Amino acid sequence: xIEIGVDFGGTKIEAAALAPDGAFLSRVRAPNPGSYDxxxxxVRELVEEAEGQAGGxxxxxxxxxxxxxPRTGLIRNANSTYxxxxxxxxxxxxxxxxxxxxxxxxxxxALSEAVDGAAAGAASTFAVIIGTGCGGGLVVxxxxxxxxxGIAGEWGHISLPWPKPDEVPGPSCWCGQCGCLETxxxxxxxxxDFARVSGRELKGAEIVAAAKSGDADAAAAFExxxxxxxxxLAMVVNLVDPEAFVFGGGVSNAxxxxxxxxxxxxxxxFGDAWTATLAPAKWGDSSGVRGAAxxxxxxxxVS
Numbered sequence: 510x511i512e513i514g515v516d517f518g519g520t521k522i523e524a525a526a527l528a529p530d531g532a533f534l535s536r537v538r539a540p541n542p543g544s545y546d547x548x549x550x551x552v553r554e555l556v557e558e559a560e561g562q563a564g565g566x567x568x569x570x571x572x573x574x575x576x577x578x579p580r581t582g583l584i585r586n587a588n589s590t591y592x593x594x595x596x597x598x599x600x601x602x603x604x605x606x607x608x609x610x611x612x613x614x615x616x617x618x619a620l621s622e623a624v625d626g627a628a629a630g631a632a633s634t635f636a637v638i639i640g641t642g643c644g645g646g647l648v649v650x651x652x653x654x655x656x657x658x659g660i661a662g663e664w665g666h667i668s669l670p671w672p673k674p675d676e677v678p679g680p681s682c683w684c685g686q687c688g689c690l691e692t693x694x695x696x697x698x699x700x701x702d703f704a705r706v707s708g709r710e711l712k713g714a715e716i717v718a719a720a721k722s723g724d725a726d727a728a729a730a731f732e733x734x735x736x737x738x739x740x741x742l743a744m745v746v747n748l749v750d751p752e753a754f755v756f757g758g759g760v761s762n763a764x765x766x767x768x769x770x771x772x773x774x775x776x777x778x779f780g781d782a783w784t785a786t787l788a789p790a791k792w793g794d795s796s797g798v799r800g801a802a803x804x805x806x807x808x809x810x811v812s
Contacts, residue, residue, distance in 0.1 A: 511567030513559055514802025515552055516614065517541070519574070519589050519641075522548070524555035525798045526563035531625050535562035536798075545591045553604040569609040570804030571601065572617035572797045576659045586663070586684075588642060610804040614638075615646030615662060616653045617800030618757050618790060623648040624803055626791035628753035635751040636790075637664075637742070640758025643691040643698070647749065653804075665691035669737060670744045671777060676737075694738045696759045703730040717763045735766065739773020746778050746785070753786035757796060761789045 511534065516523045522541050526534040537558045539551050552571070560566050575587030577598065584592045598611045612620075619628075619636035628634040628648075638644040645664030647654040654661045668688045669676055679688020680701065692698050696713035703709065703716050707726035711719065719727035742754065760766070767787050775783055790796045 511560070511563055511565050512802040512805065513556055513567045513569045514617075514798040514800070514804075515556065515569065515571040516617070516797035516801055517548075517552070517571060517573040517589070518614075518797075522551055522555060523798050524552070524559040525795075525802060526559045526567060527799065527802045531799070534564075535559045537562070541589070543591070545595060548589075548591075549600055549604050552601060556605060566607075568802075568805040569601075569605060569607065570617075570801040571598075571609055571611045572614040572801035573597065573611060574614055576613050576655075576663075577611065579657075579659050588683075612653055612655070612801070612804055613644070613646060613662065614797050615644035615757075616648070616655070617646070617798075617804070618796045619646035619648040619662075619755065619800070620653055620803055621792055621796040621800030622755040622790050623651060623753075624800075626796060626799075627755045627788040628786060631751070631753035631786065633749065633751040634753045634755060635662075635745055635749060637754055637756045637761070638758045639694055639738070639756065639760040640696050643689075643695040643758075645745070647751070651806075664741070664745065665689060665695070667741075667744070669693050670740050690741050694734065694741055694760075699730065699734050699760060702733060703727065706730065713759055714762070717760070717765075721765070731763075731765075734760075735769050735773050738766075739770055740777055742770065743774045743777030746774065746783060751785060753788070755786075755788055755790050755796075757790045757793075 512527045514525050523538045525536040575584050578585050584597045615636050615638050619634050622628045623634040634648045636646040643665035645662040647662045666684050666689045680692040682689040682692050699713045716727045720731040
């Protein structure tokens, strides 16, 4: 059976068809048009194109920002704000003429990497997205953990743990709170922290490159970043203790991160010993669409 996945991103939408063994049969992309009705049409057209290239219809899973409220059935907390308050899944089903499954994009990353990626074989996997924003997703025994209220893994909107005096109350977050992890450990958070302390403007990738080249301001900013990310991950260890952490998003490309994180995590772990796999997503930018395609596998409890 062909599995169709859709990765609904803020700037682009991708659809792909996977064979049962995980091989790509087709991949197509289009810019996200930035409005609701046009986005529904774009998804339909991409699915039709992917299936045409693959030579048959398949099940359809969609990874999208935000989550579906189990109370109302409406999308909430999506940074593509035109999705919020909409019956996105039902409207896609109408457009495609078949049932679909929909999950948060970070959950799709976690599922992809747990099935045949960097966390293959792990009983529990926590996905960390550290890009423009900050998100998390959890898979246990091969199944997405959506939570009783559909908000499991909303890691980016928890306060930075074990804060230092100069980190309180923290930057204002778009969600209405202060000091959320998203304001500290996203790529945007790294960029803002560097600017606040150094008075200079560099993008996240530029800060990482400058740190490797010996720039003192950039090296100090990256050191603060690793420390904060370590504390944030230690909180996940103390709550869930996953066997594997997999990382996506722009900052996940910083190779130094994986060697330095264990020492940043361990002091905050409530235990006498701690180990876990810490690795970038094997499938990189393809993980979202691959995880979405697999949402129809037996037992997945998603919208």
